[in-house]
Amino acid sequence: MRSPKEYVCLMRLHGDASDEEVEWALSQFVGEIYQTPPVRSSVARRPRIRTVYEIEVIERADREVLMRIASSGGTYIRKICHDLGLLLGFGAHMQELRRTRSGIITEREAYPLIDVYWSSWLWRNEGDDSELKRVVRPLEDLLAPLPRVEILDTAVDAICHGASLAAPGIARIESKIKRGDIVGVFTLKGECVSIGTALKSTEEILKEGGMAIKTERVIMERGTYPSVWRRAKKRQKN
Amino acid sequence: MGIHLKYSEPPWRYNNELITLREEETDPSYGEYPKNRPVERLLKYGFIALDKHVGPTSHDVTAHVKRILGISEVGHGGTLELSGRSRRVRCLAHPSGESD
Numbered sequence: 001m002r003s004p005k006e007y008v009c010l011m012r013l014h015g016d017a018s019d020e021e022v023e024w025a026l027s028q029f030v031g032e033i034y035q036t037p038p039v040r041s042s043v044a045r046r047p048r049i050r051t052v053y054e055i056e057v058i059e060r061a062d063r064e065v066l067m068r069i070a071s072s073g074g075t076y077i078r079k080i081c082h083d084l085g086l087l088l089g090f091g092a093h094m095q096e097l098r099r100t101r102s103g104i105i106t107e108r109e110a111y112p113l114i115d116v117y118w119s120s121w122l123w124r125n126e127g128d129d130s131e132l133k134r135v136v137r138p139l140e141d142l143l144a145p146l147p148r149v150e151i152l153d154t155a156v157d158a159i160c161h162g163a164s165l166a167a168p169g170i171a172r173i174e175s176k177i178k179r180g181d182i183v184g185v186f187t188l189k190g191e192c193v194s195i196g197t198a199l200k201s202t203e204e205i206l207k208e209g210g211m212a213i214k215t216e217r218v219i220m221e222r223g224t225y226p227s228v229w230r231r232a233k234k235r236q237k238n
Numbered sequence: 239m240g241i242h243l244k245y246s247e248p249p250w251r252y253n254n255e256l257i258t259l260r261e262e263e264t265d266p267s268y269g270e271y272p273k274n275r276p277v278e279r280l281l282k283y284g285f286i287a288l289d290k291h292v293g294p295t296s297h298d299v300t301a302h303v304k305r306i307l308g309i310s311e312v313g314h315g316g317t318l319e320l321s322g323r324s325r326r327v328r329c330l331a332h333p334s335g336e337s338d
Contacts, residue, residue: 004248023241031245053248057241070248096292104251110289113302120306129277136284138272145251153265172256188264189271202257219283225268 002073003103003145004053010097011081013063015090022065025087026055029080038079050075064095103145111135139219140192146184147174149213151193156225159185159193160218167209177202183213192219281309 017025029052036047054070069077078094085092100107111134119131151159155169171188181198196213198205205212275283290299296314304312 004250006248019241023243026241027243030243051245053246054244055241056243072248101250105287107289110287112289112291113299113306116286116288116303117306123277132277133280136277136280136286138275138280139283139285140272142285147252148254148256150256152260152262153268156269171260171262172258174252175255175257176253187269188262189269191269191272206257206259 004070004072004101005075005099005103006068006070006101006106007077008058008066008068008098008100009077009081010095011065011067011084011092012095013065013088013090013092014085015088016063017088019060021088022057022060025084026057026067028087029084030055033080035076035079035083038076038082041076043074048074052080068100070101103142105142140186140190143184143192143195146195147177147181147198148184148186149173149177150186150188153188153225154228156187156193156220157222157227159215160220160222160224161227162215162218164199164211164215165196165213167205167212170205170212173202173205173212175202177205179204182216185213185215187220187225191224194218194220281307282311 013022032049032051034047035050037043037045039045051072052069052075053072054068056068057065058068059066069080071077077097081092081094098107115131115135119135123129123132149165149170150172151165151169152171155165158169159165165185174183177183177198178201179198183196183198185193185196187193194215195217196215199211199214200208270279286303288299288303290296294302300312300314304310
């Protein structure tokens with residue numbers, strides 16, 4: 001999922017610049033920017049458009065600039081620092097970087113490894129699962145930012161077997177789904193059933209009915225909900 | 239020093255607005271509310287937002303989590319500090335490693 005990210009970044013300039021010059025240079029990297037992925041990267045190295053939503057300088061000490069950056073997924077902060085250095089004429093590099101947010105998940109709700117360790121210990125040895133439940137969260141929390149479709153109990157198991165979602169199985173649907181959008185399919189209890197692609201917009205689904213969401217990835221285990229569709233099939237044969 | 243440049247509000251989440259087509263109840267004898275999911279099942283259908291410190295790679299940390307929890311299906315999505323859990327989650331949250 002290409003969720004937006006927020007970082008705190010320490011940049012080191014290779015020459016002296018006034019606050020005004022730094023501000024001007026940074027302003028060149030706010031908004032929609034072209035970016036070529038760095039040499040050491042895991043994607044094809046051709047220029048792409050990325051959005052930098054916000055840059056705020058937290059502190060500055062001579063050539064070191066500490067800043068907060070919010071950008072779209074797939075933006076290289078290292079590259080922004082490097083390019084900013086070129087713009088100022090003397091170069092710059094990224095010294096330290098910490099991601100403070102990814103989509104809806106923020107740094108404040110992230111736990112260090114030691115917490116995984118002791119909460120797991122508490123669960124295994126004392127039978128107390130309260131801490132582990134704080135650290136390990138239901139995956140639905142991660143999928144909350146997706147446009148969602150909630151379906152009837154009777155539609156669940158067919159989807160777990162890979163079927164696409166047809167309009168009659170829908171209980172609630174996001175109002176602004178466009179054709180081709182990635183959507184999350186959930187039960188009325190809020191469990192994730194699958195991730196799929198919208199075959200039609202919400203408007204078209206409401207008007208025409210028919211196949212609505214193509215199942216791309218099944219999350220829920222088969223048999224969690226009763227397989228009404230099987231019984232229906234048998235009845236047809238009889 | 240007061241430098242704050244803003245282009246737009248980051249789209250942290252989708253602006254949910256649901257239309258109800260059918261008013262139906264869900265049968266409490268099947269499935270579960272994610273909030274009430276027991277730990278055994280959370281380990282399969284869950285994730286950990288992991289605060290990784292500088293040093294070990296995401297791969298190293300994933301191995302530690304596997305060992306600590308005694309389960310084999312652990313993956314990670316996001317190159318820095320967010321570690322997804324369970325085979326299923328990993329693929330969803332995989333940002334092809336480019337989110338530097």
